[in-house]
Amino acid sequence: MRIEEVKSTTRTQRVAAHSHVKGLGLAEDGTAMEVAAGLVGQEKAREALGVAVELIKTKKMAGRALMLAGAPGTGKTALALALAQELGPKVPFCPMVGSEVFSSEVKKTEVLMENFRRSIGLRIKETKEVYEGEVTELTPEEAENPLGGYGKTVAHVIIGLKTTKGTKQLKLDPSIYEALQKEKVTPGDVIYIEANSGAVKRVGRSDAFATEFDLEAEEYVPLPKGDVHKRKEVVQDVTLHDLDLANAKPQGGQDLVSMMGQMMKSKKTEITEKLRSEINKVVNKYIDQGIAELVPGVLFIDEVHMLDIECFTFLNRALESTLAPIVIFATNRGMCTVRGTEVIAPHGVPVDLLDRLMIIRTMPYALQEIVQILAIRAQTEGIQVEEEAYAYLGEIGVRSTLRYAVQLLTPAKVIVGTNGREVVTKEDVEEIDALFYDAKASAKLLAEQKAGYLQ
Numbered sequence: 001m002r003i004e005e006v007k008s009t010t011r012t013q014r015v016a017a018h019s020h021v022k023g024l025g026l027a028e029d030g031t032a033m034e035v036a037a038g039l040v041g042q043e044k045a046r047e048a049l050g051v052a053v054e055l056i057k058t059k060k061m062a063g064r065a066l067m068l069a070g071a072p073g074t075g076k077t078a079l080a081l082a083l084a085q086e087l088g089p090k091v092p093f094c095p096m097v098g099s100e101v102f103s104s105e106v107k108k109t110e111v112l113m114e115n116f117r118r119s120i121g122l123r124i125k126e127t128k129e130v131y132e133g134e135v136t137e138l139t140p141e142e143a144e145n146p147l148g149g150y151g152k153t154v155a156h157v158i159i160g161l162k163t164t165k166g167t168k169q170l171k172l173d174p175s176i177y178e179a180l181q182k183e184k185v186t187p188g189d190v191i192y193i194e195a196n197s198g199a200v201k202r203v204g205r206s207d208a209f210a211t212e213f214d215l216e217a218e219e220y221v222p223l224p225k226g227d228v229h230k231r232k233e234v235v236q237d238v239t240l241h242d243l244d245l246a247n248a249k250p251q252g253g254q255d256l257v258s259m260m261g262q263m264m265k266s267k268k269t270e271i272t273e274k275l276r277s278e279i280n281k282v283v284n285k286y287i288d289q290g291i292a293e294l295v296p297g298v299l300f301i302d303e304v305h306m307l308d309i310e311c312f313t314f315l316n317r318a319l320e321s322t323l324a325p326i327v328i329f330a331t332n333r334g335m336c337t338v339r340g341t342e343v344i345a346p347h348g349v350p351v352d353l354l355d356r357l358m359i360i361r362t363m364p365y366a367l368q369e370i371v372q373i374l375a376i377r378a379q380t381e382g383i384q385v386e387e388e389a390y391a392y393l394g395e396i397g398v399r400s401t402l403r404y405a406v407q408l409l410t411p412a413k414v415i416v417g418t419n420g421r422e423v424v425t426k427e428d429v430e431e432i433d434a435l436f437y438d439a440k441a442s443a444k445l446l447a448e449q450k451a452g453y454l455q
C-alpha cells in the first residue's frame with residue numbers, strides 16, 4: 001500500500017469570516033471565560049464543545065454525532081471552527097456544507113463517503129532509510145533539454161546535509177528538486193529525504209538560525225545527531241482519503257488523452273468501493289500489528305437541512321461503521337420538511353437520526369455581546385471604530401442579525417478610506433446602512449411592492 005499525504009485536500013476556505021476565532025476560550029476547569037480566544041458569550045455551547053474535545057482526544061467519541069442548533073448568526077459555524085482549533089493540526093477536521101452533495105458529477109453519497117474518509121486519521125510509524133540533516137547547500141545543475149526544444153532542464157541537484165557528525169554532499173534526481181521546491185526548502189532548514197521514495201519532509205528551521213525577534217511562526221529544531229544516512233522512525237499522519245487517493249489508479253489506459261491528463265496533473269482518479277475495502281483491510285491489519293494508530297477526527301456538516309433523505313439514510317449507516325469519525329452538524333432551521341420526503345421534522349432532520357444526536361443550542365446575543373464581537377472583528381480587520389458607531393452597529397445587529405452588522409464593517413472602512421479619514425464614525429455607519437438592506441428589510445420591501453415583481 002502506498003502511504004502518502006495528499007496536501008491538496010486540506011481545505012481552508014470558509015474561514016475568512018471567522019479568522020478572529022482562535023479556540024474555545026475555556027479555563028483550566030473547563031468553564032468558558034466571558035471573552036477569550038476571540039469568542040464572546042455563548043458560554044454553555046462552548047463548555048459543551050469543550051467536553052466534546054476531551055472525549056475526542058481520549059478517543060471516546062468515534063461514531064457519535066453532535067448538532068449545533070440555533071438562529072442565524074448565533075455563532076454555530078464559528079464554534080465548530082473553534083473546536084477544530086482546539087483539536088490541533090494532528091486531528092483531522094473536515095468541514096463541508098450540506099449543499100455540497102448536490103453536484104451533477106458525483107453521487108451524493110459518494111461526496112459524503114469521501115468526506116467521511118477525510119475525517120479519519122491514521123498515524124503510521126515506520127522505520128525508514130533516510131538522509132537527514134541541515135541543508136548547507138542546494139544547487140540545481142542544469143543541462144540542455146534532452147527532449148530538444150528551448151530552455152534548460154535540471155539534470156540533478158546537489159544538496160549538502162549537515163549533522164552533528166559532519167556534512168555530506170548528495171547528488172540527487174531532479175524529481176527530488178521538485179519535491180524540495182514544493183516543501184519550500186532553503187539552506188538552513190532541517191529536512192529528511194526518504195531513500196526509497198525520494199519524498200522530502202521539512203522538519204523545521206535549524207535553531208542555529210533562531211533570532212530573538214521572529215514574527216513568523218517557525219518551528220526551530222536542533223541539528224540532527226548521528227550520520228546523514230541512517231534508519232529513522234518516521235511518524236506520518238494521513239487520512240483514509242489520502243490513502244485512497246495515493247492508491248487509486250489513474251482512469252483510462254496509456255492512450256494519448258490519459259497521458260495528457262496526467263501531464264496536466266488533473267487528479268481524475270477513480271476510487272472504487274473495492275479499493276476502499278482493500279485499504280480498510282490493510283489499515284485494520286496495521287492497527288492490529290501496532291504499526292498504525294487510528295485518529296478519529298471530526299466531520300463538520302454545516303447547513304445539514306440541505307441534505308436529503310438519501311444522505312440521511314447513508315449517514316445513519318455510516319455512523320455505525322467501525323471506522324467512523326465524530327460528526328458535527330449545524331442548522332438554523334426549525335420545523336421543516338426533510339428534503340426528498342413530505343415529512344416535517346425538527347431541523348429538517350429525520351427523527352431516527354435526530355434520536356442519536358446530542359444537541360447543543362446557540363442563543364441570540366445581547367447588545368453588549370454584539371458590540372464586543374464587532375470590536376474583535378474590527379480589530380482583526382484593522383478598522384478603527386468610534387464608540388458611538390459601535391453602539392449604533394450593535395443596535396443594527398439586534399434589529400437584523402449579528403452577521404449583517406459584522407458585514408457592514410468592511411464597506412464602512414472603504415467609505416472612510418475614500419474620504420481620507422481613519423476612524424469609522426456613526427455617520428459612516430448610517431450612510432452604509434442606508435445603502436444596503438438586510439434580509440428582513442428586503443423581505444419587507446418585497447411584501448410591500450409585490451405588484452412590481454414578476455410572479
Ligand SMILES: Nc1ncnc2c1ncn2[C@@H]1O[C@H](COP(=O)(O)OP(=O)(O)OP(=O)(O)O)[C@@H](O)[C@H]1O
Nearest residue numbers: 017018038039040072073074075076077078332403
Ligand atoms: N460568540 C462569538 N464570538 C465571536 N464571534 C462570533 C461569535 N458568534 C458569532 N461570531 C461571528 O459572527 C459571524 C456570524 O456567525 P456564524 O457565521 O458563526 O453564525 P451561524 O450561527 O453559523 O449562522 P448561520 O445559521 O446563518 O449559518 C461570524 O463572523 C462569526 O465569526
Ligand SMILES: [Mg+2]
Nearest residue numbers: 076077302330
Ligand atoms: Mg453557519
